[in-house]
Amino acid sequence: MDLAVDESAGTAPAVVCLPMFSTSRAATASAFSPALAGAGRREVYLDLPGHGDSPATCRPASQAVLETVCAWLDRHVDAPVLLAGASYGAYLAAGIARQRPDLVSGLLLVCPGVTIAPTSRTLPALDPPEAPAGWLDAAPAGLRSHLDVALGHRTPAVVATVLAALESGGPGDETFQNDLRASPEYALPDEDDDIVFDGPVSVITGRQDGVVGYADQFHAMRRYPRGTFTVIDAAGHYLPFEQPALLRSLTQDWLRRAVGAPSR
Structure with missing residues (x-):
């Protein structure tokens, strides 16, 4: 199938960016485009099946979603590409690197899911950071309960930025998304496999991320011998909107390492 896509002109290797669960390519662009600005790379933003403007033409299983993305990459880009993702998009990106390493020259994983089941995640046991009164009123x-858990930089301005991103882009297919999240196949079958990916990797996490945490991501660094791991204070699961300047700095460092690396 053809996925809905936005892309910019630029040089190879392309940076292909995958979205958070239930969000659109417009939200992904608002998260990653400022961090990639000035690099001159071709930027590609995809809507996953059943997300944004892409129809739900595969079964509601993460493996089927992954295979759909891989089929799109096989048809539309010169591999290998630089693969970036946030949350579920980062979970899929890591899965693609395990299953189709020929497609991937480097990984940028922002607040990545490592295990799909919430009960299996190691979450920070922290008191929430201070926030001004009424910071969630908008x-x-x-x-509100989700953002209270998800955000580490707790201000009305951050909330407004996150809401604008979540509301951007196509509507998606809510039935498909609900079926995918509820499916026993929401987890990739090789989720626990310690397959080594030897390209340049940057894993960026939020210290106050109450959705996926940061500890599981550190333990997963054994899979990435050329990986850099960062945990950022005053950042949670929406880190690109909470700490955009730090994300840009870390992304530019990853690009320098990735573009200068030998082709895999």
Whole structure:
């Protein structure tokens, strides 16, 4: 299938960016485009099946989603590419590097999921950071508990930026997303495999990320012998919108390492 895509002109290798669960390529671009600015790379932003403007033409299973993305990459880009993702998009990016390393020359994993089941994650046992009174007032009631857990930089301005990103892009297929999240196949079958990926990797996590944490990601660094790991204070699961300047600095460092690396 053809996935909905936005892309910019630029040089190879392309940077292909995968979105957080239930978000669109527009949200992904708002997260990653400022961090990639000035690098001159071709930037590619995809809507996953059943997300944004991409139809749900595969079964609701993460392996099927991954294979759909790989099929798109096989048809539309010159491999290998630089693969970036946030949250579920980073989970898929790591899976692609395990299963199709021929497609990937480097990985940028921001707040990546390591295990898909929430009960299996190591989450920080911290008191929430201080926040001004009414910092969540602009958020819909149904999102407030999530943002309270997810955000480490807790200000009305950050909330407004996150909400704008979440509301951007196509509507997606809510039934497909719900079925995918509820499926026993939400986890990739090789989620626990310690397959080594030897390209340049940067793993960036938030110290106050109450959704996926940061400890599991550090333990997974054994899979990345050329990996850099960073945990950022005053950042949670929406790190690109909470600490954009730090994300840009770390992304530019990853690009220098990745573009200068030998082709895999």
